[in-house]
Amino acid sequence: MPIRLFFRRxxxxxxxxxxxxxxxxxxxxxxxxxxxxxxxxATKPGEYQFHCQMVMLRGTLVVR
Ligand SMILES: [Cu+2]
Structure with a gap:
């Protein structure tokens, strides 16, 4: 299924x-x-990184 994430800054x-x-x-x-x-x-199970433009703030999206 497609993924929808919500970011609150x-x-x-x-x-x-x-x-x-x-x-x-x-x-x-x-x-x-x-x-x-x-x-x-929609994507395969795995871990996908996300970050700010300078790669200082980071996170991981885990798809199962
Ligand atoms: Cu940054």
Whole structure:
């Protein structure tokens, strides 16, 4: 199934203004104080990294 994630940006550092999912060639601007949905296509089980533009803030999306 396609994936929909919601990001809520809770601070104003420029670092957190964009989230990047390199495996999906997808990124989104995150307005401060707002919830931003991000749609990703259906994909194989595995772990997919996401991060800010400078790769300082990071996370992992686990697909089972
Ligand atoms: Cu950053």
């Amino acid at each position: 809770e601070e104003s550092s420029a670092c957190s203004e964009r989230v990047v999912f390199p495996d999906f060639h997808k990124s989104a601007l995150l307005p401060e104080g707002a919830v931003t949905p991000i749609e990703l296509p």
